[in-house]
Amino acid sequence: MIENIPLSKVQKERLTILEPQLRSCVKTADLNRAKKITAEIQELLRPTCHETRILQAKNWLYETALEAGRLTYAKLGFEGTIQKSSSRTRLHLEAISLLAICYLRENNLEKARGMVARAVGNINNIKSPERRKQFHRRLIQRLEEESILVGLKSEITDSLILEEVDYRAIQLVKMKSENEIFAEMGRAVPQRSVDLLQDIRSAYILRLPGPDRKMLLPPITEENKEALGKRASSALKRVAWRAVCCSDSDIYKAWSQGLSVVYDKKYIVGAIVAAFTSASISVMMVAASAAALAIKFGAEVFCEMYAPSSLMIDRKDKS
Structure with missing residues (x-):
């Protein structure tokens, strides 16, 4: 990607407004608003070829779609980001991780496990030990949370x-x-929630190098009801x-x-x-x-x- 044109003052000022607005759409699951803001960001950045930043904005859009229950839209979006981004970038890693969550939401455990394995492998591209630890903890916690939700929804x-x-x-x-x-x-x-939580954590740890296992928080066990x-x-x-x-x-x-x-x-x-x-x-x-x-x-x-x-x-x- 050609991204050697510096951002102008106008671009920077607009982005300081638009990007936080887009991130906030994830909390509220406001997909229509996220689409409008993403379109503004794309129009702002496309003339100066800042494609990576556009893809980052689109990841926020697709995560909003995930929270809004628009899983097909979200999956297609994350797959597009994965194809267009370098496998060594944080952008690529986040898209793979969020795609794993899409599959979990669908209760497609086979594909979820596969994407979790890919994500764990890509986390090693994060050079900073502190950032790698941060991402490991955030991802495994989110996967455990999603496992609990899937189990709850199956108990109707x-x-x-x-x-x-x-x-x-x-x-x-x-x-x-x-x-x-x-x-x-x-x-x-x-x-079912407990079993799925343990299944996904096992799939995660199976692909994790020994030294990085120390970066994870202790597992949530069935016996510790307060932690669960x-x-x-x-x-x-x-x-x-x-x-x-x-x-x-x-x-x-x-x-x-x-x-x-x-x-x-x-x-x-x-x-x-x-x-x-x-x-x-x-x-x-x-x-x-x-x-x-x-x-x-x-x-x-x-x-x-x-x-x-x-x-x-x-x-x-x-x-």
Whole structure:
């Protein structure tokens, strides 16, 4: 790719506005907005042949599509990035990793394992040990979270009953500490989620060089219900956060307008139940635990703590 033309002042100023706006679309899963912003970035950068930066913007677009449930669109996009980028670049690695997540979401475990193996092999191209450790930890955590979500979605039996979830959530708030709520959620995670989590982690470690295995956090075990609950809660934030905190949600609109309805605990539980139902998650104690955490923290703290994060790492991001 020919990218030897320096960015102009106008380009830099526009990108400082457009790129953060595009990254924020991943949290909200706002695909239409992401498409418009990506088109603006492409129009801005195409005349000066900054193709790599355009591909980076498109990765944000495809990750937004992934979060919006548009998996075919996302897969085709990531496959395009993989074809157009050097195998030694972070851009290529991120596209492979996100494509693995697309296959996990589809419950296509064979292809997911294959893409995980490719991703692990490509992480070795990251020369900085700290950055390599950062990416390993972020990727394995995301894969474990996605495994939990797949397992939860496969356990569809009865619909969630708002009154029952509300009662259980209020009892959890009154009777349990934060860590005890996480343990309750861990106990409610179905066996399929646990098995899939362990399957994907094994596929990951199988391809990992010995020295790099030390970079991973300890495995989540079935016996440690609190740790399992925390990982499940981290996975479910992609559902619960949008129900409570996304600017398009009824709760967020009421909250931002200072309406007293947001202090009605059942209103918060109802939003989370609706979001879980839409995501085909019907495990009652998982929904009740998620609602209890939202009530216990309060909307402002919950929205800050549980905002969904992207797999892609910004240059300034050290976490």
